[in-house]
Amino acid sequence: xxxxxxxxxxxxxxxxxxxxxxxxxxxxxxxxxxxxxxxxxxxxxxxxxxxxxxxxxxxxxxxxxxxxxxxxxxxxxxxxxxxxxxxxxxxxxxxxxxxxxxxxxxxxxxxxxxxxxxxxxxxxxxxxxxxxxxxxxxxxxxxxxxxxxxxxxxxxxxxxxxxxxxxxxxxxxxxxxxxxxxxxxxxxxxxxxxxxxxxxxxxxxxxxxxxxxxxxxxxxxxxxxxxxxxxxxxxxxxxxxxxxxxxxxxxxxxxxxxxxxxxxxxxxxxxxxxxxxxxxxxxxxxxxxxxxxxxxxxxxxxxxxxxxxxxxxxxxxxxxxxxxxxxxxxxxxxxxxxxxxxxxxxxxxxxxxxxxxxxxxxxxxxxxxxxxxxxxxxxxxxxxxxxxxxxxxxxxxxxxxxxxxxxxxxxxxxxxxxxxxxxxxxxxxxxxxxxxxxxxxxxxxxxxxxxxxxxxxxxxxxxxxxxxxxxxxxxxxxxxxxxxxxxxxxxxxxxxxxxxxxxxxxxxxxxxxxxxxxxxxxxxxxxxxxxxxxxxxxxxxxxxxxxxxxxxxxxxxxxxxxxxxxxxxxxxxxxxxxxxxxx
Amino acid sequence: xxxxxxxxxxxxxxxxxxxxxxxxxxxxxxxxxxxxxxxxxxxxxxxxxxxxxxxxxxxxxxxxxxxxxxxxxxxxxxxxxxxxxxxxxxxxxxxxxxxxxxxxxxxxxxxxxxxxxxxxxxxxxxxxxxxxxxxxxxxxxxxxxxxxxxxxxxxxxxxxxxxxxxxxxxxxxxxxxxxxxxxxxxxxxxxx
Numbered sequence: 001x002x003x004x005x006x007x008x009x010x011x012x013x014x015x016x017x018x019x020x021x022x023x024x025x026x027x028x029x030x031x032x033x034x035x036x037x038x039x040x041x042x043x044x045x046x047x048x049x050x051x052x053x054x055x056x057x058x059x060x061x062x063x064x065x066x067x068x069x070x071x072x073x074x075x076x077x078x079x080x081x082x083x084x085x086x087x088x089x090x091x092x093x094x095x096x097x098x099x100x101x102x103x104x105x106x107x108x109x110x111x112x113x114x115x116x117x118x119x120x121x122x123x124x125x126x127x128x129x130x131x132x133x134x135x136x137x138x139x140x141x142x143x144x145x146x147x148x149x150x151x152x153x154x155x156x157x158x159x160x161x162x163x164x165x166x167x168x169x170x171x172x173x174x175x176x177x178x179x180x181x182x183x184x185x186x187x188x189x190x191x192x193x194x195x196x197x198x199x200x201x202x203x204x205x206x207x208x209x210x211x212x213x214x215x216x217x218x219x220x221x222x223x224x225x226x227x228x229x230x231x232x233x234x235x236x237x238x239x240x241x242x243x244x245x246x247x248x249x250x251x252x253x254x255x256x257x258x259x260x261x262x263x264x265x266x267x268x269x270x271x272x273x274x275x276x277x278x279x280x281x282x283x284x285x286x287x288x289x290x291x292x293x294x295x296x297x298x299x300x301x302x303x304x305x306x307x308x309x310x311x312x313x314x315x316x317x318x319x320x321x322x323x324x325x326x327x328x329x330x331x332x333x334x335x336x337x338x339x340x341x342x343x344x345x346x347x348x349x350x351x352x353x354x355x356x357x358x359x360x361x362x363x364x365x366x367x368x369x370x371x372x373x374x375x376x377x378x379x380x381x382x383x384x385x386x387x388x389x390x391x392x393x394x395x396x397x398x399x400x401x402x403x404x405x406x407x408x409x410x411x412x413x414x415x416x417x418x419x420x421x422x423x424x425x426x427x428x429x430x431x432x433x434x435x436x437x438x439x440x441x442x443x444x445x446x447x448x449x450x451x452x453x454x455x456x457x458x459x460x461x462x463x464x465x466x467x468x469x470x471x472x473x474x475x476x477x478x479x480x481x482x483x484x485x486x487x488x489x490x491x492x493x494x495x496x497x498x499x500x501x502x503x504x505x506x507x508x509x510x511x512x513x514x515x516x517x518x519x520x521x522x523x524x525x526x527x528x529x530x531x532x533x534x535x536x537x538x539x540x541x542x543x544x545x546x547x548x549x550x551x552x553x554x555x556x557x558x559x560x561x562x563x564x565x566x567x568x569x570x571x572x573x574x575x576x577x578x579x580x581x582x583x
Numbered sequence: 584x585x586x587x588x589x590x591x592x593x594x595x596x597x598x599x600x601x602x603x604x605x606x607x608x609x610x611x612x613x614x615x616x617x618x619x620x621x622x623x624x625x626x627x628x629x630x631x632x633x634x635x636x637x638x639x640x641x642x643x644x645x646x647x648x649x650x651x652x653x654x655x656x657x658x659x660x661x662x663x664x665x666x667x668x669x670x671x672x673x674x675x676x677x678x679x680x681x682x683x684x685x686x687x688x689x690x691x692x693x694x695x696x697x698x699x700x701x702x703x704x705x706x707x708x709x710x711x712x713x714x715x716x717x718x719x720x721x722x723x724x725x726x727x728x729x730x731x732x733x734x735x736x737x738x739x740x741x742x743x744x745x746x747x748x749x750x751x752x753x754x755x756x757x758x759x760x761x762x763x764x765x766x767x768x769x770x771x772x773x774x775x
């Protein structure tokens with residue numbers, strides 16, 4: 001049977017076909033849909049973990065118990081999971097373990113574009129890189145076989161184009177006859193204290209040698225001999241661009257990008273006149289080929305920043321480009337917080353209070369954009385709280401007061417708790433705002449430990465954020481409705497002025513939550529054009545529902561009733577009482 | 584190299600551009616072609632510009648259309664259609680929805696929506712088709728079916744049997760909206 005699947009759907013299918021028992025992840029673009037799709041397959045326990053480190057540790061446990069485990073995350077998530085990953089390389093597996101890293105060249109939805117192929121080399125684990133959805137499925141199956149054959153975790157690296165691109169996939173039946181999980185004690189392998197780890201290290205080095213030999217004959221590493229004047233070593237999506245732009249070139253298509261098949265590379269290099277490596281981001285393959293003493297051209301012509309495109313490849317090889325139409329400079333269309341988004345009022349207030357906002361990762365990072373313009377830093381998940389602590393350490397007291405960390409509910413549970421613990425423990429006088437919108441919104445509304453539901457849709461314990469914060473030692477805890485601007489401003493100002501750590505929890509659900517009874521849409525409000533003075537105060541909210549309309553000489557605001565959710569925030573900023581319930 | 588047909592679908596988050604590209608890909612798959620489709624999720628969901636690349640033929644390699652090689656641009660909104668014209672080849676076909684959605688910079692009074700975009704598009708692509716998707720969708724029974732009207736208009740540009748289009752719509756559209764969407768498809772198909 002054939003289906004059109006995205007790379008993420010195909011990985012989920014591949015995991016099902018491979019007999020995966022446990023799948024764990026923290027959502028992150030472009031990886032999120034793997035777990036969202038895996039729940040359709042019976043017999044897989046799939047769950048969102050609070051962060052990627054926990055997700056991998058859950059996967060490791062399942063593997064040690066003898067079940068096959070899939071763990072998925074975005075590229076920067078592997079940074080969070082790196083600690084268990086590097087030692088998992090030492091222990092190896094019992095049931096197969098595959099870690100998917102979904103990289104994001106071009107940073108379509110990320111804070112950096114690190115090339116996670118480097119993790120394979122660094123952690124000494126094999127890595128496969130599919131080039132379309134069929135390979136996403138097939139390589140997932142293959143990765144589990146390699147994992148068990150070589151006693152190693154296997155990384156599967158996708159990029160945004162493979163994760164979200166769709167292509168035709170031939171489905172297969174699931175494997176059968178996998179051993180049933182059961183407890184097996186093997187301390188020498190699974191207890192990594194120095195005496196045991198010292199024994200495991202040589203095993204890893206031998207494993208890499210064996211994997212390199214295996215890679216030389218592995219079917220997913222293949223030579224495609226065509227015109228021999230140009231030979232290109234490539235993998236993943238860049239392979240597709242090479243086939244598109246250089247259809248006559250000979251290609252060594254690598255399905256396994258670590259360890260590299262040394263013999264195969266030498267053989268290919270000898271067969272072609274001029275050798276190139278075409279790869280996105282780092283010269284990962286190129287450097288290794290050069291270290292083998294082989295002359296090769298790579299980053300000398302291929303850009304190191306951003307994702308490749310067929311056009312960029314055409315330029316690199318000095319090929320003719322088609323004539324393209326020119327268009328005038330146009331207004332951009334950046335993403336925006338939704339109409340009725342509970343974050344809007346808070347960022348408006350922070351802007352008014354001239355707070356120095358140490359931000360974090362989520363929809364609320366959009367609070368950086370004008371007209372709200374109320375974010376001053378954003379590094380990684382959970383960083384805002386630690387950043388706030390650090391910055392107060394160097395500032396004079398009057399400036400310390402301005403420091404406010406903002407963090408979403410899911411991000412706080414991901415990696416903000418330890419930061420807040422430090423803020424209390426080391427007495428930093430900053431304010432933390434936890435934007436509790438009842439969901440992990442940015443990645444498309446995933447459940448989390450504060451939402452009361454699991455990935456499988458089951459009801460579960462809902463963490464009590466004020467209690468949690470109290471247990472960390474925070475004395476000043478305020479819970480507010482962020483759509484009440486006056487109250488928000490008063491409370492945040494009070495807490496900013498307080499020379500000790502305090503937490504403000506804003507409670508209002510994301511407008512996109514579909515589960516019944518969580519978000520209730522209110523009646524749309526309207527502008528009374530007779531009263532509106534055209535002062536534009538409401539436009540400073542940046543709400544997509546509020547539209548400026550030129551009306552003769554003077555403009556007036558207009559509210560799109562289709563978009564308005566009735567949050568009333570604009571009503572509160574209008575000094576002339578021109579906005580209110582529709583008459 | 585065998586001929587690959589490249590279709591670019593552009594619009595604004597929330598317009599159903601992605602569902603339209605799903606219907607298109609499914610119809611092409613059912614008609615027996617190799618199909619690849621690429622788009623960016625994530626940030627673009629929040630009211631941003633949405634671009635979906637669909638390519639089909641005997642064997643498709645790149646999931647994204649090489650710059651300047653799109654054969655057809657199916658535009659769900661005027662500004663976005665105009666923005667992506669450079670991706671279209673000379674002599675390519677434009678099918679565009681006669682709809683303006685203000686970007687936030689315009690709706691907040693910080694800029695203006697460019698005038699005369701349909702004419703500008705026509706200047707470079709004289710046989711461009713401009714249709715009112717919303718009006719046709721409303722006459723089919725729901726304004727929400729505008730994306731299916733556009734798929735109908737696109738279908739006239741491709742040599743794919745009607746039965747594959749209908750099968751794709753049946754597969755991708757929820758049962759309760761099926762009749763309206765079929766009607767919308769034919770209204771679009773008859774315009775072009």
